[in-house]
Amino acid sequence: MFLEIRDLRKSYGEGENKVDVLRGINFEVEKGEICVLLGPSGSGKSTLLNIIGGIDNADGGYVAIDGEKTANMNEKVLTAYRRKHLGYVFQMYNLIPNLNVKENIEVGAYLSDRPLDIDDLLHTLGLYEHRHKLPGQLSGGQQQRTSIGRAIVKNPDILLCDEPTGALDYNTSKEILKLIEDVNHKYGNTVIMVTHNDAIKNMADRVIKLRDGAIRKDYRNETKIPAQDLDW
C-alpha cells in the first residue's frame, strides 16, 4: 500500500468548545491512483489533506507513505519529506508575483533532484507561449496551470490538490481537471484531490466521501470517465 491512513483523529478547541474535525479516518491509496476526497464545507477534507501533506498534525492515528509514518518526523525531517514526496496545489494559486511563469515553475524544480524538463512541462501545461509573463498578466486558469506546474515539476510521488478549481469557471475548471488527469497519466503521480464538487468524483479511481469528520462512503470508481467529459 502506497498511502496508508489509520484511525486519524483531529479536534480543535477544548472542553465544551471542542470540535472533532476528524473522527478516526481509515483508508489506503494505491500508487498512481487519483483519489477524490469529497464533502461539504466543514466535513474535514482539507484538514485531512493538510495532515497527509505534513503541514498539520493529527491528535491520533497516523499517515504512512511507503511505510514511513509522518507523525514520527521532526520539523526538519518533515520539511525534507514534503520536499521529496509532495506537490501542493491550492484553490488560490499563490504564485510569486515578481517571477514569470517559467521562473515560478523553477521554484518547484529547485526542490527536486530529478525535476521534469521545464520546457516539456510548459508545453504539457499549454503555457509555453506565456512562459515570460508575470502572474498578473495571466488569466485565473493560466495561473492555476502555473501553480500545478510548480507542484508537478519536481515529479512528486503525491500531488495534493485542495479545491484546485474552486476559484475557476466551468470551462477553465474542466481544463484544469484534464491537466491533472494528463499529468497523472504521463508522470504516474498519485493524486489526492479535495473538492466539494460532486461531479469531479467521476474522474477518480477512488472516491472517499466525508461528512462531520468521518468517512461516509469509500469506494473504487468502476465507471471512471475522462475529465473533459465531466459535466455539472
Add this chain to the structure above:
Amino acid sequence: MKNPLRKRIKREIFGEIGKYLAVFLFMLLSIGFISGFLVAASSMKTAYDNSFEKYNIEDGNFSLAAKADDTLISDIEKEGVKLYELFYNEEPATVGKDDNEATIRIFRDRNDIDLICVMDGKMPQNDDEIALDRMFADNNGISTGDEITVGDVKLKVSGLVALSDYSALFSDNNEIMFDAVKFSVAIVTDSRFDKFGDDHETFCYGWKYDKEPSDDKEEKNMSDDFMKALASKAPLTNYIPRYQNQAINFTGDDIGGDRSLMIALLYIIIAIMAFVFAVTINHTIDREASVIGTLRASGYTKGELVRHYLAPPMIVSLVAAVVGNILGYTIFKNVAADMYYGSYSLPTYVTIWNAQAFILTTVVPLVIMLIINVISLNSKFKISPLRFIRHDISRHKRKKAVKLPHFKFFTRFRIRVVFQNIPNFIVLFVGMLFTCVLLLFGMMMLPLLEHQKKETLSNMISNYQYILKAPVDTDTADAEKYSAGSYKYDGDELTVYGISEDSIYFKEGAVKDGVAISDCMADKYRLEVGDKIKLSEEYADNEYEFTVDKIVKYPSSVVVFMEQSRFNEAFDKNADYYTGYFSNAGIKDIDDKYIASCITEEDLTKVTRQLEVSMGNMFYLFYIFAVIMAALLIYLLTKLVLEKNANSISMVKILGYENGEIARLYLLATTWVVAISTVISIAASTFIIKVIYRPMMSSMSGWLILWYDKNIYWKMFLIIMATYVVVALLQFRKIKKIPMDQALKNVE
C-alpha cells in the same frame, strides 16, 4: 540548480527602489562619513605621533624671569638635560581684511628642537617678512603674500607654518581652550626678532633629557625631580613638562577622541535602519504569507526562506558599506581632515590604510544588520506553513478586540490603526528618540555657547584684570589689588583669588571663613556649600584644605575665591602680597615690562569663541543629519502603515469615503504617534543629554554649565512636525493613487 528565488531579490529591490535607495543613501552617508573620520583620524594621529621624532619635539619648557647666563645654563644642564632657547615676544597685531585684533607670539626660526612644518610659501628671509600659523591665518582670512601689522610694523606673510610645539594654539597652558582666532605663533628672522626689543620678551627654554624616559611614570618622576632642582637654581615663572603641555598634547588627545562616540553613533544608526528593515520585511512577509505557506508546504526550508528575505537588507548594507568606505577614503576623509585642520595646527599627513576602521565600518554594521534581521525573521518563521497559508501569522494573536470607550467612530478607527501598527510605531519612537538627541545636541550647543558668553561678560569682575610680573603701584582710580595663584584640585589646575575685603568689584568673593567657589566649579565637581576641598600646589607637595562657604556666580571658569588677607596667610605670602589689579579703566602708568598679561572680555570669551569656530559646522551637521533621519524614518514607517492598509483603504473608497476622510483616518493616526513620540522624545533627550554631557565635557580642563535655550523645544517640535507634514503630503498622494479594485482583486 541555483535557487530561483534569488531572481526576485533584484526585482524586489528595484520594485521598491524609493525605500531601498533612501535607506541605502542614509547608510552610505553615515558609513562614508564615519569611515572617512576614522581614516583621517588615524592617519593624522600617526602623523602627529611621528611628529615627535620628525620635528624633535621638546621634553618640556620653562621660563625664567631673566635670561640665564652660561654658568646657569651649564649648571642646569648638569641635571641630565640639554637646553635650547625658545625666546619669544608677544605683540599685539592687526590682521585680515577686517583689521582683527590679535596677539602674536613671535619666535626665531628653530634648528634644534620643536621644528617647523612649512604648509605654504616659505620661511621668512627678510626683516619685513613673517611666517604665520596656518590655522590662525585660515581663521582670519590671511594668505601668503598678505600684509599684517605687528606692534607698529607692517610685515609680509612669507608662508604659513605649523609649529610642532603648538599644534593647539594655547597661549597659556592653564587655559580651558586654545584660541586660534585671536592668538597665533609666528616666525621671523633673527634680526627682526632683535628689533622687537625685550619689553615683551619671555625667556623660555626648551629641554630634552639626555636619557629619554622609558615610560610615562618615569617621565613624571624625571620632570618632578628636574623642577625641584630648577626651582632651587633660578626663579621660575613657568614650568611645563611635555606631558602637561596642552599646546602639544591637546591635539593628540582629541584626534580620534570622539572615535568611540562616532562609532557608537554609527552603530545606533545601523541598528535603527536594521529595525526599519525588520518591520518592512515583516510587512512583506505578511503580504506574501500564502506564497510563503505554499513554498513551505512544497518543501522550502525555514533557512532557505530566512536567507531569501534577509538578502535585500544585507545586499543594501553591503553595498552601502563598501561604497561608503570608498567614499570614506576619497571624499569624506578630506572633510574629516579639514575639520581637524580647522581646529588644529597640524603638519601634513599621509593617508594610511586602516584595517580596523574597515572592519568597524563594514563588518560590524553588517553583523548588526544580520543579527537584528535574523532574530526578527526566525521569530516570524516559527509559525507553521498552514498558518502562513491561512494568513494567520500574528505570533501573539489577540483573541478579542481591545474594548474602546465610546469615542466618535473616527477616533476609535484611528486608535485601532495605532494598535494594528504598534511594532512600526515602536521603531518610529526609538528612531525619533535618537533623532531628538542628535537634534537637541545640534541645536543646543551654539545657544549654550552664546549664553555662556553673555553670562561671562555680565559676571566679569572688572573690565581689565592685570597680572603683574612684579608688584608695581598705580595711581589709576578704582584699580584694586588682588592676589591669585594656580593650584590643583582633583588633578586639574584652577585659579585661587584673594579679593580685597572692601572690594568694589567682587565683594561676595571676599569670604573670610572657608572659600567661595564659582558656580562653574560647583557644577563641574558637584560641590555644595559645606563640602571640603583640598588644593595642592602645582610645583610642590603642600596641600590646603578649605570648606565651601558660598557658591558665587562666575560661569567663565573654575575658580576659588577668598578674602585677600586670608589668601596671603593661607598660602604663606606676605601680608601686602598681591599679583595684579582689577580695574574698569585701562591702567596707563605701569610699564609694559611689568605686566605679564591683561585679561579682558576677549580673553574670557575665548573658549566659547573657539568652540564656535571649530565646532560650529559640526553642530549644523548633527542638526541636518537629524532632520534627514527624522524624514526618512517617518517616510518609511508611514509608508508601511499605508501599504499594510492598502486593501482597507481601497475598500473604504468603495464604500464612498473621500480621500480627505481616508487621510484623516490613516494619516491622522500617524500624526498622533509622531507628535506624541516627538514630545516624549524631546523630554527624554533632554535627560539623555544631561547624562552624557558630563562624561563628554570631563576631558575639558574647564567647564561649560549645561544650559538649554527653552525656545529650542518648540523649534525642535516644529522642525519635526514640518518634516512630517512634507512626508504626509507625499503619503496623501499615495492614498489618492490606491485603486478601488485593489480590495476586490486581493480578496482571498
